Amino acid sequence: MKTIHYNYLLLLLSLCIFSGCSSSESADTKSKKMTGQKHAANFKFVQVSASKVGQEIQLPGEFLAFQQVSIYPKADGFVQKVLVDRGSFVHRGQVLMVLEAPETEQQLVAARSNYLKAQAMLVASKEHYRRLKASSKITGSVSALDLESAQARMMADSAAAMGEAANFEALTQIKSYLTVRAPFDGVITERNVHPGALVGSGVSMSGPMLMLQQQNRLRLVVDIPESYSLGLRQGKQVTFQVNAMPGKLFNGAISRRSGNMSQKFRSETVEIDVNNSSGNIRPGMFAEIMLSPEGTRGALTVPRTAVISSTERQYVIRVNASGAAEFVEVRQGQQSSTMSEVFGNLRVGDKVVVNPRDDLREGTQIAMN
Template structure:
């Protein structure tokens, strides 16, 4: 290499750093959000299951053959309405026999009482006639009870489900016949950590959502708090009730609940996408004079897509909500408008 070429190469190398220093790094395009205040209440979320106000599976108390089905599946029924009747020919005959014996015992007692008043019979005869009458009355009551058990009636107003039997089926005592549900009022059972027990009380309002009705919101009221804390999960069970006369909700549905524990307060909030989680905690990037400033924060409760910031930010601060993956502390940034989602084709 001659002397002229060596001098030229050294000149190029010397000029390189000067170009980089003069040009500077290009700012990273990011989306940002201004920290604002929002009215928040102390709330806690949980999941639960909807249950009927009253629910029972009807079962016969005595075996027999089904003679009549007196309901339409899925339709409302009234308390005391006869739903299923078993063949009661034998029980009906037993009741007629008991009534005949009762009539005879009553007549015998009246005759014996008249004779006793005329002093034609002894006190013993009168006592025996009275005892015979009481035995006949008890036998009549037993026969009536056996006959009544051959008819299964609705224990409360509700809606009957899908029956498990047909006319002519022979069923044993305790066999499942049909379920009946009272759903004008529903219950929702859910659990909360035991650390919240001092803040729980009957009458608190619960906001409820069902996944099957994503856009609908319902209000329930805490009706009972289980006095027993689950020793394994360290949780307390609560039951809330809600009006369901519109019939939109059904027992067994999965529900998401939110319970308000305190009064509404003003809090600083940021979109949840502004948070960057790390092993040491969470932080956000603030935009300060065109640069990204990494700022540790402490978070509180969440409400929808907003997160409460309890420490680290002040109202009016501008935080990065998109583009954090390309940033480092002190990197130059340029705030741009959010990108609208592409229209579906």
């Protein structure tokens, strides 16, 4: 009797355990299904596009004179007159300074005298040769040696005359150097000499006699970082603001590009021509350039949140045609506040996960809404 009662209790206990396990397994299965449905519902997708990522960047720049020249003496001499001063507006060809060199004047006089002497001797030699040649037509009147000697003398006098002419022209040119003229329209920004000063190539000078700048047109020089330089093109419109004139915006266009990267700063220097006919902007002033570079050629665009970065790589999660997750390695380019350029094994129209999760594994089936 005790044995029957004991077997009955054992049977009831087994049924309870079996029922509990089945309920637990059913609950776990249901929980996993609900969790999978929840994950699938939370995933968002976007298509890869080729749109441009345009983020405005602000870079410092400096104004430089369009033309600038340091005026040094071309000939040795003393300063006789200084006709301009710091701040003087001058025109091309205008006389700026007059130098004096008495020895140059005397050398020029002597050179002119030697030139006239050589010309006279050349005229006499030509006439002598002409007469001998005319007389040689009469047989026996002039020897061949005399005729050849007269011709050689004429040629020698001609060469001497040419040499004296060249010397005279050289000294005339040196004398013209004593009058210093402006090479272009501009403003005198520096003056370092006064009347009576000795100047010349052999004289130790602390600086140029004068400094001339063209200021009605300026160069705005700015260094573009390597990551943005490829997206720039010549003639692109830019906006800039002069630090000394807050609140006022100016427009310009990229006029020149250096075409190489600075080894020190890894940047490309570009220039923007600025019309400064009003004269309000001075060379040496600083400006802030607002630039919106164009997208990098060949780049695709995805939201920044779609790019996953780890210590080993950067990748996006693409959903293939069968709905499975694929990890595609990419490299980022230019970025804006919401979008990023990417380079990798992607094509326009591919669907990528915008809000990837840490527990999402490659090959996982993702429901497409």
